[in-house]
Amino acid sequence: MITKGNVSSSEGCTNNTTVSLLKTHPLFNEMYSAILSVFQAETIIGGWVNGCDPVFKTPVLTRLDLIK
Known part of the structure; x- marks a missing residue:
């Protein structure tokens, strides 16, 4: 998932834009569905990251917050 800015993370991931x-x-399944819905509705989401993806070197999304 591409972000509009850098992801604030102390994990030391080399790619902080996704x-x-x-x-x-x-x-x-639930988080993926929510992400697709947010994309379609062009709304904002928040969340929490923990750890780095070993393949893509990106922060790993662990929590997703839907923001009104």
Whole structure:
């Protein structure tokens, strides 16, 4: 997922302009659906990252907040 700015993270990831949602996340289907809905509605989301994706070197999305 591409962001509009750098992701604030102390994880030391080398790519901070995107975040990864891992398929192993227990709420992957729900979070992915929410991301698609937000994209379609052109609204803003927030969230929390923890760790770095070993392949893409991006922060890993662990929580997703839908913002009105």
